[in-house]
Amino acid sequence: MLDTVARAKGDPDREQPWSELGLKADEYERIREILGRRPTGAELAMYSVMWSEHCSYKSSKVHLKQFGELAQETPIGPMLAGIGENAGVIDIGQGYAVSFKVESHNHPSYVEPYQGAATGVGGIVRDIIAMGARPIAVMDPLRFGPLDADDTHRVLPGIVAGVGGYGNCLGLPNIGGEAVFDETYLGNPLVNALCVGVLRHEDLHLAKASGTGNRVILYGARTGGDGIGGVSVLASETFDADGPAKRPSVQVGDPFMEKLLIECTLELFAAGVVAGIQDLGGAGLSCATSELASAGDGGMRCELDRVPLRDSTLSPEEILMSESQERMMAVVEPADVAAFLAICAKWDVEAVDIGEVTDTGRLEITWHGETVVDVPPRTVAHDGPVYQRPFARPDWQDALQADGAERLARPATGDELRATLLQLVASPNLCDKSWITDQYDRYVRGNTVLAQPADSGMIRVDEETHLGVSVSTDCNGRFAKLDPYAGAQLALAEAYRNVATGGAVPLAVSDCLNFGSPEDPDVMWQFAEACRGLKDACAELGIPVTGGNVSLYNQTGETAILPTPVVAVLGVIDDVRRRTPSSFQAPGERVVLLGTTREELSGSEWAHVAHGHLGGLPPKVDLGAERSLARLLQDLVGVATSAHDLSDGGLAQALAEAAMVSGIGARVGLEGDPFVALYAESTARALVTVAAEDVDELRALCARHDVAMTELGTTGGDSLAVEGVFEVPLAELRDAWSATLPNALA
Template identity: 70%
Template structure:
């Protein structure tokens, strides 16, 4: 028997499974207070998924408000959409707007790696689509346990295949991202997916249901029992070894249906038959109906019987909680319904009118003629619990910071330094990631300008003017464990720098904030410190946060992951033909180091690799003025065509930058290390605000003058050579074949094993 509103009024003492649905006792009592009665089963299902950590941000939203303190403008103009919308939207000029966002799909990707990762891509693509934009590219940030750990061999191939399989089928190039390894991610991999889309300013759409009498239309795939409570529940509780038993809670994706949905939705927009739209992701119908109604100016009534099902035995609660993929909900004027249906039929996309907008402020849902939901949608979607959870600086942090990597024994002899370079370059986090990226189509659609292994991805937006965008994603959990405030700023700085060294102007940020349990005061302290760091850093750089995602409960068997705020940075370049590539391109090029190198080995790859994952001290200190000055130099050098190549200095320092610049085109280099610091610091320090560049000899003086104008320190290191070797004068010479073999081996060897 269906639990109706009337029954709920008449039977106030019926026991309900609120705890099994993830609600706390006080939350359940709050629902009863809001309704003035006990909830029906359907209402309880809605509140449970919408008040989950994943959907409601109940432990983070009071801290996320800090991002609203930032100027809502970019170096290119005011934000067109920001936090609270499906995705941020940025004016990039010439009437174009770019919308971009990143989200996590961590827990589902551990339970079922392929589908978890695939549907993570599908979900973020629909967020971009819901803004009125055509999705044009994707990126991903992936983190796994140790490369040689048994479960890594299970999750890594499946996740990579899921990301590639779904994105490739959609015809979206994967233009960049990250792959990193650390023992803390064992049993809890991170899958952070980013999508970017383009539209004209006038095509921007918002998810607000307005217009009494307008119709509510569900279109796309049928609703099935897969994914019931999937992302909303899996990502909102402590994770442990029992989670494979939750395999049915992982959504199942169909990229070919999503491709039809994309084209159909863009056709609906072009036809002017949609007044508002919302994708169905986490919490499914519960989310779409409550969020559309809550953001609108009236109420909504829907008939659940009308929703097309793949399983006729599904209960109303299951229908409301299902996270079946490839579905959208639209608001359409009655006079436009026939055209809406015709466009959907053209694309072979199923569409059904399931309700309408009504007067008042209630969300009403019926099933078999009975009223099963009667709620204020704001209480479901936007007025859920808010927690100011306890915070405590970890008691162990002082000891960790005191055990500084700067105090570790350093190699002095040339052969020791050469060995250190090979070990760092051949480590899992610095090695070649081609095993991963070769599974992604990087050039489909024909507008990819830069893709992996370049410092950032770049896409052409306009074929006539060559206007383009650049995107980079970065995170460093080791830095954040040592100091989450500085670590978040260093991720921001690196993403800014990766965009800048291609010649693009960094303009705006999206983030994916991955942390352990919010019920752990130490985790909450890390989280709040990271947000403070990002707010202060974004204010200094003039790059607002346009939106993003919080992922909590990333822990396994009581062990939290490294705090991992991933930053996605958007840049704009007026002419992609002026892009600066990574790597040395011709013998005789002058090699220059930009920026100041300091004794900053805390959290470094050198420390991690040579001292068995030692982690101690403080991370490098960000320098936003240096980052911006470097960015101005690179933008001007790009427009003048001064540089032949550029590479940011980050993980692994100068040693890795030199190696990768040589390997890019198979050319050697001969350098003299600057005096003033010992060779180990010069090679492996990870001081930010630096770049390695190459310039043709006739234009070297012009470039040096540009650096001096912007007060960017510059020192000549040496020159590019024909000899296939990396030579550090007076210390060591390494053959590129040896470096390449060492660099390429780790991931293929681990996967074959």
């Protein structure tokens, strides 16, 4: 009897469901050209998921390559692994390295909020494990529709519970993130997940299948029908007005199995029995087999019927497409197989030898003795279609930028400015996020140093030397809509600044680029400009993009989300005991503004909240000033008693947060127009406090770094007072700040 591949050669005209699997006509024809025949059903399944937008980056590759070029052109010492690996790895000194990455699980989280968000956390954690690192913390940049919208009430509680439930069960502290609300995210929430892991340099592992004759072992959870097609298909299509056009099964997570998988994998690494490793995420076995084979000696043979199943009725195509969670694939030398399996058995993790590495240059997969896949692995994993999507500056961009916030009515009296402060601190984007963050364990394992609501998350890496890392994720989608080039740079600048306020030195970037449909030239222009802006800013700041994720088709009907290039910055601090906190620490200290304030209110939180307005140009980007401020903040460790960045909501929000979190008030005086001083969102600024006797030292350091310094006033009391303008008791301020989410979501 002919096997499946032979039959495919014999009936070239058989109709196949390539369109239903998301392939275009020319993509299907290209697969036929590659193979010299029509694909088998199993091959068609593999190509369809691996050539999807989510897995192949076919619309974004031409723009992403500049990040790889940046890494080659810029001498960057600390990067040990970068773009193309499961996650970036950065040298942080003392023989330690840190792996970190941020990815998206947006569309699955709309379809099934809890499992979509939970498995997003699980997937990014496995990326970190695959590098040889122990996961130590997670973060969650989130975006939702309006807080009062019915669908926000449907998705937000489930997403938050999914992020918290999975991370808490793994024993990983959630040390930061964002929760942002805007009408463009209605029906298309963004769930981005970041994980940080730590490893010694010698423990670094890469995803490759080398060594002819080495065994291929699948271990972890059994493969089921959940997640067939999953994120690889769901994240590659626009939602229609009634919901997603395709609803493949969202993956179902088991954090307790993932915890076993973490400990088992780390022991396997320690035993030296792993020659190559790959997690199973998007595209499942299709991805793991093709990527391992193409990154190694070029060949692999697997027996698909040996894959442990939760559902015995699954077809070969379904097994290859399933994105069931908590699975890993390892390449193991024959002499180490017994030890490998013994360690898995110790952790009660099922492990099965399903194949071997070959030197044929082919990926061959059999099903009960029949060959169902025989392909060059690179054509599946790396040589998918590359689209030069047309893009052009939108016709409406000039009119949008011309409609600046200067035409908007402004508060002028003290009472109006006071009311504006209370309105802003209670707004969904600036209010207290404790309703969300209290559902996360931020301090499990005992190494969390800073967490929400601090400017950045900080975690101890070494308990003896107190070496640590700091991470922040940021993006203002309104700024990116006004100018996507500057918007991406502003996202980087804010994350860079947040890391620096705690005293850490920014080292590296990971990004999650969330945009609408790449088939819309307006959206592709936004994407291209954001990539160019991020690359240019990283080059100027001297920090690499180590990896990340692109999430396209984030739109409902014709409504695209705000362009949302989330940027994560990781920094290192030699001694976490000497970090600088974000809130006031004691009464009687001097309050000082660092940096220069300009009349920059377009795209601001004030324009958004008070007027529902979006137009004009975003704040000016000054990367030289950001670098100078960061170096000053690092030199201020031990001098400044607190440091808080200025961003959304301007000086008013920074003062309010520093006071409300600490319970210590302040009395400040302002120069010039108090409205501009309080609510402008100029960049490269920070609010610091110092003891009275240290003001001269602060002044000298500011002069050394060429950073403007303005003395504002003194901490103390139980109110926030702006002399000659208004005074607000902290209790009233806190009531407004803390009530918004509980009242809306109760």
